[in-house]
Amino acid sequence: MGTTQLEAVQEPKYWHLRTVLSEALDSEFSVGEILPNERDLAARFGVARATLRQALEQLELEGRLQRRRGVGTTVAPPRVGVAVGTRRHAWPGAADAAWQPVDSTRATPPPAVAEALGTGRDEPVHTVRRSRVSQDQPVAAELLYVPASSVPGLTTSDAPSGEAGARAVLRELRRLTLARQESAVELGSARTEEARELDRLPGAPVLVVTTRYATESATAALSVATYRADTCRLTFGDAGDVEFHEGAAAGAR
Amino acid sequence: MGTTQLEAVQEPKYWHLRTVLSEALDSEFSVGEILPNERDLAARFGVARATLRQALEQLELEGRLQRRRGVGTTVAPPRVGVAVGTRRHAWPGAADAAWQPVDSTRATPPPAVAEALGTGRDEPVHTVRRSRVSQDQPVAAELLYVPASSVPGLTTSDAPSGEAGARAVLRELRRLTLARQESAVELGSARTEEARELDRLPGAPVLVVTTRYATESATAALSVATYRADTCRLTFGDAGDVEFHEGAAAGAR
DNA sequence: TAGTGGTCTAGACCACACC
DNA sequence: GTGTGGTCTAGACCACTAC
Numbered sequence: 001m002g003t004t005q006l007e008a009v010q011e012p013k014y015w016h017l018r019t020v021l022s023e024a025l026d027s028e029f030s031v032g033e034i035l036p037n038e039r040d041l042a043a044r045f046g047v048a049r050a051t052l053r054q055a056l057e058q059l060e061l062e063g064r065l066q067r068r069r070g071v072g073t074t075v076a077p078p079r080v081g082v083a084v085g086t087r088r089h090a091w092p093g094a095a096d097a098a099w100q101p102v103d104s105t106r107a108t109p110p111p112a113v114a115e116a117l118g119t120g121r122d123e124p125v126h127t128v129r130r131s132r133v134s135q136d137q138p139v140a141a142e143l144l145y146v147p148a149s150s151v152p153g154l155t156t157s158d159a160p161s162g163e164a165g166a167r168a169v170l171r172e173l174r175r176l177t178l179a180r181q182e183s184a185v186e187l188g189s190a191r192t193e194e195a196r197e198l199d200r201l202p203g204a205p206v207l208v209v210t211t212r213y214a215t216e217s218a219t220a221a222l223s224v225a226t227y228r229a230d231t232c233r234l235t236f237g238d239a240g241d242v243e244f245h246e247g248a249a250a251g252a253r
Numbered sequence: 254m255g256t257t258q259l260e261a262v263q264e265p266k267y268w269h270l271r272t273v274l275s276e277a278l279d280s281e282f283s284v285g286e287i288l289p290n291e292r293d294l295a296a297r298f299g300v301a302r303a304t305l306r307q308a309l310e311q312l313e314l315e316g317r318l319q320r321r322r323g324v325g326t327t328v329a330p331p332r333v334g335v336a337v338g339t340r341r342h343a344w345p346g347a348a349d350a351a352w353q354p355v356d357s358t359r360a361t362p363p364p365a366v367a368e369a370l371g372t373g374r375d376e377p378v379h380t381v382r383r384s385r386v387s388q389d390q391p392v393a394a395e396l397l398y399v400p401a402s403s404v405p406g407l408t409t410s411d412a413p414s415g416e417a418g419a420r421a422v423l424r425e426l427r428r429l430t431l432a433r434q435e436s437a438v439e440l441g442s443a444r445t446e447e448a449r450e451l452d453r454l455p456g457a458p459v460l461v462v463t464t465r466y467a468t469e470s471a472t473a474a475l476s477v478a479t480y481r482a483d484t485c486r487l488t489f490g491d492a493g494d495v496e497f498h499e500g501a502a503a504g505a506r
Numbered sequence: 507t508a509g510t511g512g513t514c515t516a517g518a519c520c521a522c523a524c525c
Numbered sequence: 526g527t528g529t530g531g532t533c534t535a536g537a538c539c540a541c542t543a544c
Contacts, residue, residue: 013533070542
């Protein structure tokens with residue numbers, strides 16, 4: 001990282017700095033390596049710490065850096081590909097070791113959920129929480145909404161709170177025949193609780209995947225899964241779990 | 254927006270401010286309405302302008318606000334759903350009015366592209382630029398890489414630069430039989446040129462969709478499409494263009 | 507206790523849109 | 526011009542980690 005001064009340019013300093021740092025990461029650092037601290041870096045480039053931080057934020061958003069308070073800034077490994085949609089229809093959790101049931105509750109849902117499910121506002125809904133881990137790191141937190149009418153086999157006593165209840169709901173759900181499955185991906189920011197589950201700070205960028213699972217006659221479940229945007233690349237396609245074109249997006253623009 | 258003071262809390266001010274503003278947007282503002290300017294808002298909440306801006310940035314990231322230099326901050330409309338993957342296989346641009354060809358060049362590609370295509374580093378590749386418009390607003394910019402070997406019917410004279418050349422490449426591509434199609438979605442930041450195309454500033458958050466189109470024997474094309482993350486919700490699924498569960502993600506967490 | 511990144515302040519000036 | 530959001534500075538203090 002030989003550069004010590006920024007020449008005068010028309011583009012913002014933080015943007016130029018991002019480029020310089022990005023090239024330095026490519027050529028002079030390896031994954032996991034610790035960068036100099038922010039005060040040193042700012043001094044080295046002759047900018048205020050806030051400006052330097054703007055550049056680091058960009059690089060963190062792009063998955064190039066990882067910053068941890070009290071520890072330092074390290075070079076991030078390439079994003080992990082996580083399969084979120086295959087062309088085979090499959091109920092959530094069907095033979096899926098990636099997701100870990102956490103707990104389950106039964107209550108009337110938020111209005112937005114009731115509307116999306118197409119159920120009455122007063123109909124009880126099971127809310128199953130699951131978490132997804134990849135390479136020893138939490139990558140996603142999910143809320144799965146299942147109308148009680150989708151799983152009529154479950155009596156209240158069959159569905160205790162906790163992990164056992166969650167497994168019971170998933171088991172009953174698999175008795176239905178899945179006809180359609182639709183997803184949407186959008187950018188969001190981590191709520192306080194999600195941030196804790198994902199080991200990030202509140203407001204961290206996340207990819208929100210909303211999936212509607214439907215039988216021939218009705219919406220059987222709605223999943224809202226929140227993925228860490230810094231560490232994840234979401235994959236959709238024929239191949240399922242197969243990794244492909246690692247890093248293509250980074251170098252192809 | 255009656256709140257004038259922030260009580261002492263443990264959570265960061267900008268995060269609390271985000272929540273307060275978010276609720277105010279829900280209850281007291283309608284789409285397109287202009288907010289007070291940043292200096293006024295900061296004074297009203299008794300914080301520095303930088304802190305207020307942190308809160309506004311979050312809300313812009315979530316697609317709630319739209320800020321334009323020299324104009325002001327307005328309440329954003331709900332994100333538009335853009336279909337990026339149906340379960341039907343389809344070549345890019347096949348009967349697709351959403352994408353507008355811009356131009357085309359023929360050259361040796363960046364190494365990352367050659368690697369993803371599985372071609373030799375020296376093999377020429379057509380690079381087709383396309384842009385996608387939705388509701389009179391640019392939503393995506395695409396680079397479509399097509400190895401010259403995928404479109405052998407194209408002689409150099411058949412593929413002039415410019416829009417006509419782009420159309421020629423797409424036409425030839427449709428002669429092949431598509432066997433597989435895989436996509437990945439990740440968060441990125443807009444490069445200078447993409448930012449201009451998308452009417453944003455450099456570094457604006459974007460959703461990068463990388464798609465590999467394959468015949469039985471080889472990768473026929475690679476698409477890297479950059480979508481505005483603030484205004485877009487990417488949809489995948491059986492239904493194709495059909496809108497579904499509008500706003501579910503927003504209210505379901 | 508020392509060192510890190512995270513938050514916050516109070517200013518200044520710039521680039522851009524609109525009148 | 527006038528007013529807007531965008532950039533940048535030079536500080537201060539806080540929260541967290543690791544020794």
